[in-house]
Amino acid sequence: MVENRASMVRTVRTETRRQEWLSPEQRERIIDFYVERFGAPREIFSGRSMYLSSRQRVYLVADMLAKCSIEVVTGINVARVAAAVKPTTDFLQLHSAAIAKNVLELTTEQARKYIAGEELDESELALDRYTNGYLCLKYAGQALGCAHLKNGILSNMLAKDRRRKLEHL
Amino acid sequence: MAKHSTDHRPRSTARTKGWITEIPPAFKEYYGPLVDDEAAFYSALVKPLPKSLRVNTLKAEREYVKTRYTGYGIPLVECPWYADALIPQDATVDPSPALEHFLGQVYVQELTSMLPPLALREEIVSANLVLDACAAPGSKATQVAALMNDHGTLIANDADYNRIRALKHNLSKAGAQNVILTNVDLAEFPTEQQFDVILLDAPCSSDGTIRKMNKLLPNWTAKRPLKYASLQRHLIKKAFALLKPDGVMLYSTCSFSPEENEVTVSHLLNNSEAEIEPIEIPNLHLSPGITEWNGELDPRVARTSRIWGHHNNTGGFFLAKIRKTDGGE
Numbered sequence: 001m002v003e004n005r006a007s008m009v010r011t012v013r014t015e016t017r018r019q020e021w022l023s024p025e026q027r028e029r030i031i032d033f034y035v036e037r038f039g040a041p042r043e044i045f046s047g048r049s050m051y052l053s054s055r056q057r058v059y060l061v062a063d064m065l066a067k068c069s070i071e072v073v074t075g076i077n078v079a080r081v082a083a084a085v086k087p088t089t090d091f092l093q094l095h096s097a098a099i100a101k102n103v104l105e106l107t108t109e110q111a112r113k114y115i116a117g118e119e120l121d122e123s124e125l126a127l128d129r130y131t132n133g134y135l136c137l138k139y140a141g142q143a144l145g146c147a148h149l150k151n152g153i154l155s156n157m158l159a160k161d162r163r164r165k166l167e168h169l
Numbered sequence: 170m171a172k173h174s175t176d177h178r179p180r181s182t183a184r185t186k187g188w189i190t191e192i193p194p195a196f197k198e199y200y201g202p203l204v205d206d207e208a209a210f211y212s213a214l215v216k217p218l219p220k221s222l223r224v225n226t227l228k229a230e231r232e233y234v235k236t237r238y239t240g241y242g243i244p245l246v247e248c249p250w251y252a253d254a255l256i257p258q259d260a261t262v263d264p265s266p267a268l269e270h271f272l273g274q275v276y277v278q279e280l281t282s283m284l285p286p287l288a289l290r291e292e293i294v295s296a297n298l299v300l301d302a303c304a305a306p307g308s309k310a311t312q313v314a315a316l317m318n319d320h321g322t323l324i325a326n327d328a329d330y331n332r333i334r335a336l337k338h339n340l341s342k343a344g345a346q347n348v349i350l351t352n353v354d355l356a357e358f359p360t361e362q363q364f365d366v367i368l369l370d371a372p373c374s375s376d377g378t379i380r381k382m383n384k385l386l387p388n389w390t391a392k393r394p395l396k397y398a399s400l401q402r403h404l405i406k407k408a409f410a411l412l413k414p415d416g417v418m419l420y421s422t423c424s425f426s427p428e429e430n431e432v433t434v435s436h437l438l439n440n441s442e443a444e445i446e447p448i449e450i451p452n453l454h455l456s457p458g459i460t461e462w463n464g465e466l467d468p469r470v471a472r473t474s475r476i477w478g479h480h481n482n483t484g485g486f487f488l489a490k491i492r493k494t495d496g497g498e
Contacts, residue, residue: 048346059341060346061346061347061348062319062322062346062347075340075341075345075346075348076341076344076345076346077341090273090341090342090344093228093272093273093344094228094344111268115268115271139268140268142268142272144271144272161338162271164266164271165266166266166267166268166271167266167267168238168241168243168266168267168268169267169268
């Protein structure tokens with residue numbers, strides 16, 4: 001059934017660049033990152049394939065789409081890959097409930113500052129509980145995005161185009 | 170759990186400065202004979218459109234969203250014809266600067282824009298392959314993806330490359346994982362590709378959006394719809410060719426103009442094995458399509474649906490549910 005559905009969309013072509021499907025090893029690298037750093041269960045990746053898009057962005061899509069010779073598929077931006085794996089806002093938000101490790105819960109004002117793209121005051125946060133690396137920032141139990149911790153300095157990693165001055169939270 | 174702040178009072182977006190309330194005589198001459206109540210139609214047309222949002226059921230539940238907004242001092246009421254559409258009790262309040270919008274749990278969307286997926290809800294839920302032919306920026310595509318609930322495949326296409334980025338962003342933010350994005354002129358779409366369901370929300374003169382884009386009103390001319398009618402005829406013909414036998418298509422515009430609506434559909438009916446199916450959405454006042462415009466149109470266009478702003482306190486819209494009968498080409 002999955003193959004049939006995939007074949008139905010085989011003929012569609014676009015003029016934009018072809019995505020590159022990740023090998024099992026590349027895929028495991030990203031899954032391992034989420035499992036080890038954030039305690040995410042491996043099951044949230046089952047039935048999903050990943051492809052590399054522009055600017056080292058990796059997208060997550062339903063498995064059956066990987067069987068198509070479609071040149072552009074979309075899906076959830078799951079990570080950016082370079083020397084290290086960087087988590088994404090969309091993925092953390094979608095699987096908020098599954099993120100169990102390296103979670104930093106924010107107050108209302110801290111959440112407002114984070115979403116506006118401002119840096120948080122490290123002295124107000126008990127950061128010595130965490131090892132260097134990415135943290136998932138949550139507010140009211142909902143993942144907002146991530147920040148990067150290095151030697152006590154926390155950097156806001158929320159993408160510029162996602163930053164907002166929220167009035168209600 | 171962090172305490173929810175209500176320090177920031179809801180911001181009203183009611184616009185009064187520069188808001189145009191004069192209806193051009195040419196507009197009245199063109200549309201006056203078509204409406205049941207001219208005074209009510211013109212009166213509604215110059216009132217700002219109520220704000221509305223749709224719960225993204227891929228990420229949140231309706232009651233949760235209502236509770237959160239109530240906490241902000243923005244109580245939401247359910248739209249009488251679509252429970253996942255919510256309207257601020259004070260419909261001038263902008264619901265977008267809220268956490269739930271940032272999280273992709275809600276999509277700020279006009280009520281009439283929610284109608285095409287809603288009119289095809291049963292077909293979309295059971296479809297293997299759906300095409301949203303003019304998908305950017307993604308309000309309907311994200312709604313279709315939510316209705317599909319990660320089953321089947323949605324192809325979201327838009328011919329305008331500059332709008333693809335917004336489409337991709339919105340689909341990712343919405344949590345849609347069953348979507349293929351294509352950037353193809355519909356005319357170039359391969360016809361061997363056949364779909365169970367197609368949404369064709371065609372480019373149009375957009376005079377149904379005057380309540381949102383009030384500046385369209387003084388610049389309105391009767392010639393403007395004609396600019397789009399030719400393109401729409403090509404698009405509807407091509408979209409129909411992409412339907413599987415017994416497949417169903419929803420043709421829609423946000424225009425009041427018969428040239429862009431019933432005339433376009435009538436042209437398809439006269440040149441293909443298409444049938445119009447009536448649309449029924451409980452609690453929504455739908456008006457039948459008109460059957461005369463510069464002569465007789467195919468009488469089946471009476472089964473298409475018009476949404477006049479004064480009937481439902483919305484923008485203007487047109488819907489035609491078109492089925493390809495077996496053997497139709």
